[in-house]
Amino acid sequence: MTGIYFDNNATTRVDPVVVEAMLPYFTEQFGNPSSMHSFGNKVGLAIKKARMQVQELLGAEHDSEIIFTSCGTESDSTAILSALKAQPERKEIITTTVEHPAILTLCAYLEKEGYKVHYLKVDGKGRLDLDEYRRRLTDQVAVVSAMWANNETGTFFPVVEMAELANAAGAMFHTDAVQAVGKVPLNLKDTKIDMLSVSGHKLHAPKGIGVLYLKRGTRFRPLLRGGHQERGRRAGTENTTSIVGLGKAAEMAMEAMAYENTEVKRLRDKLEAGILAKVPRSFVTGNPDDRLPNTSNIAFEFIEGEAILLLLNKFGIAASSGSACTSGSLEPSHVMRAMGIPYTAAHGTVRFSLSRYSTEAEVDRVIAVVPEIIAQLRKLSPYWDGDGPKEEAFAPTYA
Numbered sequence: 120m121t122g123i124y125f126d127n128n129a130t131t132r133v134d135p136v137v138v139e140a141m142l143p144y145f146t147e148q149f150g151n152p153s154s155m156h157s158f159g160n161k162v163g164l165a166i167k168k169a170r171m172q173v174q175e176l177l178g179a180e181h182d183s184e185i186i187f188t189s190c191g192t193e194s195d196s197t198a199i200l201s202a203l204k205a206q207p208e209r210k211e212i213i214t215t216t217v218e219h220p221a222i223l224t225l226c227a228y229l230e231k232e233g234y235k236v237h238y239l240k241v242d243g244k245g246r247l248d249l250d251e252y253r254r255r256l257t258d259q260v261a262v263v264s265a266m267w268a269n270n271e272t273g274t275f276f277p278v279v280e281m282a283e284l285a286n287a288a289g290a291m292f293h294t295d296a297v298q299a300v301g302k303v304p305l306n307l308k309d310t311k312i313d314m315l316s317v318s319g320h321k322l323h324a325p326k327g328i329g330v331l332y333l334k335r336g337t338r339f340r341p342l343l344r345g346g347h348q349e350r351g352r353r354a355g356t357e358n359t360t361s362i363v364g365l366g367k368a369a370e371m372a373m374e375a376m377a378y379e380n381t382e383v384k385r386l387r388d389k390l391e392a393g394i395l396a397k398v399p400r401s402f403v404t405g406n407p408d409d410r411l412p413n414t415s416n417i418a419f420e421f422i423e424g425e426a427i428l429l430l431l432n433k434f435g436i437a438a439s440s441g442s443a444c445t446s447g448s449l450e451p452s453h454v455m456r457a458m459g460i461p462y463t464a465a466h467g468t469v470r471f472s473l474s475r476y477s478t479e480a481e482v483d484r485v486i487a488v489v490p491e492i493i494a495q496l497r498k499l500s501p502y503w504d505g506d507g508p509k510e511e512a513f514a515p516t517y518a
């Protein structure tokens with residue numbers, strides 16, 4: 120595929136080195152790691168190595184804290200359902216209004232099952248109110264689940280501090296770190312985080328492989344029961360090739376961490392500054408001072424995000440829109456609504472998410488193309504007149 124791929128928060132390309140590491144496990148190393156013979160043993164050793172590579176990336180204390188799953192969504196579900204089953208006397212959950220559907224859809228289901236779910240609000244920059252959190256953190260709360268970094272804006276939540284508060288209240292703490300893992304250094308052994316979700320395809324490993332980190336000593340109830348794989352915590356024959364791939368990807372992410380936080384961040388900042396300087400009535404959503412180094416979510420007022428994406432696509436540029444009608448309702452994303460972004464801006468948000476493959480030339484090209492596209496679309500916008508918005512364009516913010 121040619122073109123400019125700035126949609127790395129949706130998924131990443133599998134690194135060729137990762138593919139290379141995986142290949143033998145499709146062919147000559149095909150054994151079942153549960154088998155006693157050498158075919159099985161060799162694969163068992165490869166899984167052990169991958170577990171240690173992931174342990175290193177997460178800064179976990181022990182490799183037994185790493186449970187391989189099928190994806191980030193499975194890790195999220197396993198964590199929350201396990202915490203509820205392990206503490207049946209506690210019937211409340213705390214989460215946030217801006218989580219991924221992997222958490223929010225599960226919580227909506229759990230509400231129907233009789234659990235009380237507290238959804239913490241965010242401010243205009245996507246930040247949580249920790250006082251509200253403290254108020255809701257009673258001895259009824261079984262589990263708190265808050266994402267490490269938001270997938271749309273990249274904004275961080277103070278999960279290390281939140282985990283300490285949860286721990287003091289006797290609640291378990293889970294974080295969906297699907298977007299953060301591989302982009303920011305983690306040191307889980309020094310935190311009170313009990314459970315953490317990882318998704319391989321966000322860090323240049325294949326799709327369909329994930330990890331649930333489970334701190335030693337955390338009470339656990341498996342989602343899948345059956346064989347003894349993953350020490351009985353996740354039954355089912357291991358996805359050996361993808362586990363090997365994720366291990367390699369974790370090792371490479373460790374090596375690229377500094378680059379991600381300097382060079383990728385520099386390119387992201389250049390992209391953002393270049394666009395904002397050339398496009399009137401555009402702004403960054405989320406918290407620009409505390410977010411992932413690769414993510415820029417820009418609102419272009421008075422036009423439609425989908426239209427921008429279509430035109431970008433014509434230029435061979437892939438990005439994504441915060442206004443995607445995921446629920447089929449044509450509503451802007453729940454994250455934009457939660458931040459109270461005015462309707463006329465929330466509809467025109469575009470997320471650019473870079474990776475270590477992104478280049479200066481790509482950034483320059485996008486900076487050149489975006490202002491042209493926006494100007495073209497604003498000519499068609501009923502809310503735009505010449506150089507600026509019409510009076511009637513100013514809609515109220517969300518309640």
Ligand SMILES: Cc1ncc(COP(=O)(O)O)c(C=O)c1O
Pocket residue numbers: 128129189190191192193219221266268269270295297298317318319320327329
């Ligand atoms: C924050 C977050 N959580 C969970 C997921 C789901 O991960 P997976 O696709 O591996 O199920 C995603 C993927 O977009 C995500 O961005």
